[in-house]
Amino acid sequence: MTRKQLEDLGLSKEQMDSVMKINGEDIENAKGAAAGDSTALSARIAELEKAGTDAAAAHENEIAQLKIGFAIDQALGLAKAKNIKAVKALLDTDSLKLDKDGTVKGLTEQIDKLISDKDTAFLFESKPAAQTFRGFQPGISDDIRPGENVDVAAMSYDQIAAYMESNPETQF
DSSP states (O other): OOHHHHHHTTOOHHHHHHHHHHHHHHHHHHHHHHHHHHHHHHHHHHHHHHHHHHHHHHHHHHHHHHHHHHHHHHHHHHTTBSOHHHHHHHSOGGGOEEOTTSOEETHHHHHHHHHHSTTTGGGBOOOOOOOOOOSOOTTOOOOOOTTSOOOGGGSOHHHHHHHHHHOTTOOO
16 A cells, blocks of 8 residues: 555545554565465475475385396396295395495395305206107107118117108019
């Protein structure tokens, strides 16, 4: 409000002074409240910023743990672990760290140690020893096909008899 507006309303000088005084007090109170609000708001903003950075750090840690867990599962699958859950329990996951390139430091060493240790080697599939059979082996043919030139001189009597039985139209 201005004095001109109050004059236009027909107020006397004393009335205008008292209205202006009340208006001034209201403005000063509003300024004080705004100053108090701004410090409270600044403190609240700082508090929320700290909570945001804490939450971001927690999420980064959670993502790193998920990546480590996935890398462990994948490495144990490639190592042919029979029971991934059981082998995972034997790993020291607290010492594993995720590198910037996505690899997990110390994982292969721990898995190799478990594979080579005789107490835990049974948790992994081993390569079966090649079986060698002696004597008669059912289902194994000599790969002689009809119509091919057969060297009868190199065949035993049993081989010749089996060949003639399976290929009766063959003539020597």
